[in-house]
Amino acid sequence: MNALLETRDLAKGFGAITAAAEINVVINAAEIVGVIGSNGAGKTTFINMVTGYLPPSSGEILFQGKSIVGKKPRQVMHAGISRSFQVAQLFPELTMLDNVLIAHGMVADGQLSLWRPLKTPQGVDQAKALLADYDISEYIDEKVAVLPQGVRKLLDIALAMLGEPKVLLLDEPTSGVAIEDKFELMDTVMGALRKSGAAVLFVEHDMEVIARYSTRLLAFYDGRVLADGPTHEVMANSKVQELVIGNHLEIKKPKELAHA
Amino acid sequence: MPGTKKLLLIGGMPLLLLGSWFLPGWLGFLLTIALAKGLVVLGLLLLMRAGLVSFGQGLYYCLGAYTVGALGQYLETSNVLLLLPAALTAGLGVATLLGLLICRYRDIFFAMLSMAFSMILYGVLVKTMTFGSSDGFNVAPPSLFGWAPANDNGPLLTLWLALIITFIAALFVWRYLRSPMGYAAEAVRENEIRVEYLGRSVQRIIYTKYLLAAGHIDPEMAYWTTSGEFVFIALVGGTSHVAAPLLGAILFELLRTYAFEISPYTWQMILGISLLGIILFLPQGVWSLVERYQARLKSS
Numbered sequence: 001m002n003a004l005l006e007t008r009d010l011a012k013g014f015g016a017i018t019a020a021a022e023i024n025v026v027i028n029a030a031e032i033v034g035v036i037g038s039n040g041a042g043k044t045t046f047i048n049m050v051t052g053y054l055p056p057s058s059g060e061i062l063f064q065g066k067s068i069v070g071k072k073p074r075q076v077m078h079a080g081i082s083r084s085f086q087v088a089q090l091f092p093e094l095t096m097l098d099n100v101l102i103a104h105g106m107v108a109d110g111q112l113s114l115w116r117p118l119k120t121p122q123g124v125d126q127a128k129a130l131l132a133d134y135d136i137s138e139y140i141d142e143k144v145a146v147l148p149q150g151v152r153k154l155l156d157i158a159l160a161m162l163g164e165p166k167v168l169l170l171d172e173p174t175s176g177v178a179i180e181d182k183f184e185l186m187d188t189v190m191g192a193l194r195k196s197g198a199a200v201l202f203v204e205h206d207m208e209v210i211a212r213y214s215t216r217l218l219a220f221y222d223g224r225v226l227a228d229g230p231t232h233e234v235m236a237n238s239k240v241q242e243l244v245i246g247n248h249l250e251i252k253k254p255k256e257l258a259h260a
Numbered sequence: 261m262p263g264t265k266k267l268l269l270i271g272g273m274p275l276l277l278l279g280s281w282f283l284p285g286w287l288g289f290l291l292t293i294a295l296a297k298g299l300v301v302l303g304l305l306l307l308m309r310a311g312l313v314s315f316g317q318g319l320y321y322c323l324g325a326y327t328v329g330a331l332g333q334y335l336e337t338s339n340v341l342l343l344l345p346a347a348l349t350a351g352l353g354v355a356t357l358l359g360l361l362i363c364r365y366r367d368i369f370f371a372m373l374s375m376a377f378s379m380i381l382y383g384v385l386v387k388t389m390t391f392g393s394s395d396g397f398n399v400a401p402p403s404l405f406g407w408a409p410a411n412d413n414g415p416l417l418t419l420w421l422a423l424i425i426t427f428i429a430a431l432f433v434w435r436y437l438r439s440p441m442g443y444a445a446e447a448v449r450e451n452e453i454r455v456e457y458l459g460r461s462v463q464r465i466i467y468t469k470y471l472l473a474a475g476h477i478d479p480e481m482a483y484w485t486t487s488g489e490f491v492f493i494a495l496v497g498g499t500s501h502v503a504a505p506l507l508g509a510i511l512f513e514l515l516r517t518y519a520f521e522i523s524p525y526t527w528q529m530i531l532g533i534s535l536l537g538i539i540l541f542l543p544q545g546v547w548s549l550v551e552r553y554q555a556r557l558k559s560s
Contacts, residue, residue: 051457077459089457091450102447105440106458112441112465119438163459 010059019045020223034214035203041220052076082165086172088156092145100127107163149176170202295422298509301493311449315375320351363466498545
């Protein structure tokens with residue numbers, strides 16, 4: 001296995017509070033890793049540290065063997081790690097097309113041009129193709145602020161994928177989306193991501209979604225990695241059941257196995 | 261740009277220059293000042309589209325004017341081909357330094373810090389006797405290698421220059437607003453986090469905009485006024501189109517001239533009430549009337 005992303009003894013403290021400690025995670029190429037854990041278990045802190053948004057208190061983050069600690073989000077992005085957000089981070093007062101065109105202009109190499117127009121027929125075609133991949137083309141001329149939550153989440157992920165990352169970190173892609181729409185959204189996302197061949201790490205609370213899409217599972221508890229392994233093994237782990245999943249599992253178990 | 265529009269723009273310029281020959285002196289003067297302010301507001305527009313209001317744009321207006329004045333006095337030149345680049349260099353030079361600091365701030369802090377720098381310059385100039393202290397000093401009418409076209413109504417070169425520079429600047433800004441860097445302004449205003457995660461430095465984008473905004477100084481008039489006026493013009497005109505600040509500037513100067521004529525003691529009140537009216541009824545500026553009209557044309 002070739003490790004794409006590796007963290008060694010990663011830790012983060014805010015004053016007396018330990019948000020993360022002893023985080024040793026390896027993510028390999030093209031892997032799809034689920035992350036579970038209750039609120040405050042350190043999942044988003046982990047993503048924030050890996051993408052350079054929060055500097056870790058100690059530890060090492062290696063991407064393709066090179067340290068990326070101390071780099072800013074934009075540098076981490078250029079290295080090949082992108083993320084989506086729990087609350088979609090878009091340009092709300094602009095149309096979906098403008099969102100994609102601006103983002104596309106920004107991920108391109110070199111200086112931002114002051115003279116060449118942003119809107120070219122070719123660029124608009126590319127934007128349409130991207131939105132078609134995520135099944136949201138019908139909203140192309142709508143202002144982003146008025147779109148449904150699920151559509152905004154998809155656009156958020158589509159923008160994150162524009163930089164053609166090797167690793168994509170999804171922070172709760174289905175949060176705020178109605179239960180009946182979750183699978184449809186995840187099918188769309190995973191379909192587009194598999195095409196790109198990127199390794200994916202996604203934070204998720206819904207065990208059905210985890211069971212269906214992740215091949216490996218990380219369980220966070222109290223800032224530490226409680227368990228790491230094949231999804232079904234981690235889900236069956238008694239400690240994970242007790243501390244992370246609670247008693248939700250019993251209701252959902254039969255269905256999950258059917259999906260898996 | 262559609263073909264007919266291009267033709268209109270290129271053909272309109274000589275017509276305007278010719279037409280200015282027949283303008284009465286006061287209107288030519290008013291137009292010159294209006295265009296000069298329009299240019300500054302054009303710079304302000306770049307910042308306002310990124311959600312930043314600068315109350316210090318007068319700094320660059322003033323700097324350009326004093327550069328011209330000082331050069332005129334000490335080098336005894338009135339050649340615009342020397343004065344213009346000198347004023348531009350002075351403005352850009354100062355912006356290069358100040359921008360480094362100012363572009364770290366946002367919102368009210370950006371506005372106040374930009375104003376603070378402008379007021380420092382004001383303080384220095386008021387105390388400097390060489391530059392006429394609070395009275396300022398006169399600037400000789402500019403010439404082009406000694407050529408100073410004029411007619412019975414007064415010198416014309418200033419107005420012509422203002423027209424040509426405004427034309428070029430407006431054309432550049434028009435292209436610029438459609439470029440990736442131009443759109444970056446809106447992106448920064450809307451969501452800085454996303455911009456950062458798209459691999460771009462927000463500070464660098466703002467810095468570029470600040471430099472561009474400072475480059476738009478008009479070196480003609482040794483006449484300076486508070487930067488609040490520029491914000492006023494930007495509000496009157498709107499920020500949605502290149503022509504909006506220019507229209508706003510001309511409207512503002514006309515408004516002020518007539519307000520002063522109607523009531524010499526309370527003309528500020530007339531300006532204030534007009535601004536209030538515009539904010540209440542046309543929050544997107546006078547230009548939104550044009551946009552509404554265009555939208556109606558499209559839908560019918």
